[in-house]
Amino acid sequence: SSSPHELVTMQASSAPLAAAAMGLAHLLAPVQAFSTAAGVAVTSTDRSTVTAASLRGAGVAPVGSTPQVTALSSASWVPPLAAFAAFGTIATAAAAARRRRTSTASGLAGAARVVPAAAKKSLRDARVIVCAGASFPEGRKLRVAVIGGGPGGASCADELAKAGIETYLIERKLDNCKPCGGAIPLCMLGEFDLPPEIVDRKVRKMTMISPTNKEVQIGQTLKDEEFIGMVRREVLDSYLRNRAAENGCKLINGLFMSMTLPKTKDEPYVLTYNDFEDGDGNARKGVKKTLEVDVVIGGDGANSRVAKEIEAGDYEYAIAFQERMRIPENKMEYYKERAEMYVGEDVSPDFYAWVFPKCDHVAVGTGTVVDKKGIQKYQQGIRDRARNRIDGGEILRVEAHPIPEHPRPWRVKGRATLIGDAAGYVTKCSGEGIYFAAKSGRMCAQSIIERTEGGTRQVDERDLYDYINKFDAKYGPTYIVLDALQKLFYTTDAARESFVDLCEERYVQQVTFDSYLYKTVQGNNPVGDVALLGKTLSSLAKNNLSKPAPMRELV
Numbered sequence: 001s002s003s004p005h006e007l008v009t010m011q012a013s014s015a016p017l018a019a020a021a022m023g024l025a026h027l028l029a030p031v032q033a034f035s036t037a038a039g040v041a042v043t044s045t046d047r048s049t050v051t052a053a054s055l056r057g058a059g060v061a062p063v064g065s066t067p068q069v070t071a072l073s074s075a076s077w078v079p080p081l082a083a084f085a086a087f088g089t090i091a092t093a094a095a096a097a098r099r100r101r102t103s104t105a106s107g108l109a110g111a112a113r114v115v116p117a118a119a120k121k122s123l124r125d126a127r128v129i130v131c132a133g134a135s136f137p138e139g140r141k142l143r144v145a146v147i148g149g150g151p152g153g154a155s156c157a158d159e160l161a162k163a164g165i166e167t168y169l170i171e172r173k174l175d176n177c178k179p180c181g182g183a184i185p186l187c188m189l190g191e192f193d194l195p196p197e198i199v200d201r202k203v204r205k206m207t208m209i210s211p212t213n214k215e216v217q218i219g220q221t222l223k224d225e226e227f228i229g230m231v232r233r234e235v236l237d238s239y240l241r242n243r244a245a246e247n248g249c250k251l252i253n254g255l256f257m258s259m260t261l262p263k264t265k266d267e268p269y270v271l272t273y274n275d276f277e278d279g280d281g282n283a284r285k286g287v288k289k290t291l292e293v294d295v296v297i298g299g300d301g302a303n304s305r306v307a308k309e310i311e312a313g314d315y316e317y318a319i320a321f322q323e324r325m326r327i328p329e330n331k332m333e334y335y336k337e338r339a340e341m342y343v344g345e346d347v348s349p350d351f352y353a354w355v356f357p358k359c360d361h362v363a364v365g366t367g368t369v370v371d372k373k374g375i376q377k378y379q380q381g382i383r384d385r386a387r388n389r390i391d392g393g394e395i396l397r398v399e400a401h402p403i404p405e406h407p408r409p410w411r412v413k414g415r416a417t418l419i420g421d422a423a424g425y426v427t428k429c430s431g432e433g434i435y436f437a438a439k440s441g442r443m444c445a446q447s448i449i450e451r452t453e454g455g456t457r458q459v460d461e462r463d464l465y466d467y468i469n470k471f472d473a474k475y476g477p478t479y480i481v482l483d484a485l486q487k488l489f490y491t492t493d494a495a496r497e498s499f500v501d502l503c504e505e506r507y508v509q510q511v512t513f514d515s516y517l518y519k520t521v522q523g524n525n526p527v528g529d530v531a532l533l534g535k536t537l538s539s540l541a542k543n544n545l546s547k548p549a550p551m552r553e554l555v
Contacts, residue, residue, distance in 0.1 A: 133265070133458025141166045142455035144448070145271055145293040146441075147256045147306050150178070150233075151434050152420025153299030154240035155192065156441030160448065161249035165455035168291060169244055170273055172255040178233045178401060180320075181356050181363065181431070183339070186226060186517040188435050192442075198239055200359040202227035204337045210500035211344035211493040213385070213552035218503050221510040226517060228339070230357055236434075253277045254286060259296060259309050261414065266458065268292040269415070295448065295459050296416040299441060302402040304422035313409035315424050317402040318351060319372045320431070321379050322365025324358065325393035334389065335362055343496040346381040349374075350490050351431065353382035355389070361396060367431065369405055388554050403431060406479070417464040419444050425471075429482040429490070435519065436475065443467050493548065498539040507532060 136142070142165050146157045149171030157169040183203070188194065204227050208216045245251040253276045260270040271293065274286030298306025302317055327335075335357040347353035353366035364386065366378045383390070407424035411417060419425070420437030427436070447467035452459055489499040502508055507528040514520075 133452070133460050133463075135457050142295065142448070142452050142457070142459065143268070143293040144168070144295040144297065145170065145269070145291060146297045146299055148298065148300035148304075148420070148422065149174070149241045149251075150176075150237055150299060150301065150420060150437060151240060152422075152425075152437035152441035153297070154237060154244050154441070155438040156297055156299060156419060156445045157249045158240065158244035158247055159442050159445035160455075161244055161247040163445075163449045163454055164248070165449065165452075167244075167249040168252060168293065169241065169249050170252045170254050170256050170271075171241065172253070172276070174238065174241070174253055175234055176237065177397065177399065178237075180233045180401075180434070181322075181354055181365070182231045182233060182236075182358065182434075183356065183432070184229045184231055184236075184434050185519060186229065187519055188438065189229065192240075192438055194236075194239070198231055198236060199229040200232060200235075201230040201335075201357040202337060203230055203339045203357065204228075205339075207338060207340045208500045208503045209340060209342045209385070209554070210497050211346070212497065212549045213554055214497070214500055214549070215552075215554075216500050216503045218509045219513070220506060221513055226513070227337075228517070230339070231434075232358060240438075254289070256300065256305055257288075258305070261309075265460065268294060269296050271296070294415060295464075297441075297444060298416065298418045298422045299420045299437070301421045302404050304418065306416065307408060307418055307422055310410070310413035310416045312411060312413065312418060315408050316369060316405040318367045318369040318405055318431075319375050319400060320365060320367040320403050321375045321400045322354075322363050322398075323379070323395050324361055324363055324397040324399070325390060325395050326361040327390050327393040331389060331392070332357075332360070332362070340386070340389075342382060342385055343490070343499065344381075344385070345493055346378070347385060348378050348381075348490075350486070352490075353378065353385070355382075355386050362390065362393075364390060364393075365399075367403065375400070385554070403433065406483075411468055412461055412464045414461055415459050415464070417444060417467070425475075427479060427482045429486040439475075440467075440471055443471055492544075494543040495540065497543040497548070498536070501539045501543075502532070502536060505532060505535065 144157075144160055144165055145168045146153045146160075147170050149157075149169055153169060153171070157167050160167040182200075184199075189196070189199070204222055205217060205219045206228075208218060210216075241251060252273070254273040255276070257272045257274060259272065262269055269292070271291045273289055273291065275289045276286040278287035278289075296306060298304050298310075300306055304312075307313075335355065337357075339357060340355040342353040342355075348366050348368050350370050351367045354363070356363045364379075364382060366375070366382050368375060368378060371378075404421055404424040404426050405428065408418065408422075411423045417423075419440040421433060423440060425436040425440050426433035444464075444467040447463065447470065448459060449455065451457075451463040451466055489495045503512075507525065
């Protein structure tokens, strides 16, 4: 009684680089191509992982695993850069062809697959045919619990509920103010149907500030209607959760504690949680309750309890620390449409610091992976660097939170999967996570809806891998390239000076904002690429071989 589905094997693919981190993500795509082919990603001490689909080519690694690879040092990337360009063009074209073949195969999911006789001769090239779960009795729908009500969880629950699937969304803190820069791309407003008033500030000016306080103004290429939206997470998250509830999702204010895993393919997951809304219990501890569901989706952040329950493995993480600060009105006027990013060893050894505008205040913060214990020192560093622009400010709130640095080794186990920060979908170099969390939640829900025929059939592990494969194919290269950029430009102050130098180029600004605002590269210019390559090499040479410029005073 079940309709056949095809499990498409995960393959390497090239996708448009969906985000640019104030730099050269798509322009250094040859670096990505080289690193994918040669196995270059991270240092052995970092022990970072990369997305599975983006490193699988001829062979198929164990399903759900993420390979570990070793790296070249940042300095060793510079001499072969020109060779990377030619190699990258060929590799990217080949990957694109593979992607087209994969997309064609994916489009046949749900229909019987006829395997050519020639393909049967080799198990390596064979496709695996699987069956979807059994149909539910009439009137019974798939039951899904989404743990965590951030952008990922709320977007996932909303999509499932609209399709008529029995959906539960468990969030422990409905007024949560997660430490977050709060930047969202312009395309997210339309794609997720967000109201304009959810945006506190429309950033049209971005100032990059080097270790010696050299300022570069970027945003010259933005059109009048284009901007980066700055939101408060407590406002955005609440809107998305409430919309999911209006569309039929059962919103539970509770703390997920644990779950009992099913022993057979049809047994339910039994979730244990503390319900804070039950009037019979202590308001702080809640009332212990259980919930039986068919599918569990973990959108519960970097410290995901769902990930621990399914033994998804650990990952490296950064600590983000920020202070929300109300500054005098004349100084707030400067930040009306402006955000600032500071780089330098004094504000972070491997990331950047920021001053981002909110509705009536600014967020001043920093982050680091390699020196988490020194986070207070780096926060003092950004306070000192931005002193003249935030002096006299009143601290409203102090926030700190872990941010994942790469995807988890496993993102699916049985009928449970991970999305957003819980899965590790935060980009390096830029630290962007809101859009990718919401996108992963929606893609996960769409795969479930499609492969269970609107929730009328049971899910199995292979159905959930459909979402993982699609997400990796679309965004995997973005994560690899931004990882490479971070290792190239965020290692020494000389490299950081070069990073800021390159941001002066109008071509860099055009590609950066097109890529970030619309999550797609708008095409590139070979002449511009060659010119930029020359400037990159000359800037790195100049800043590494000469004495640093005197420290400038910001006014």
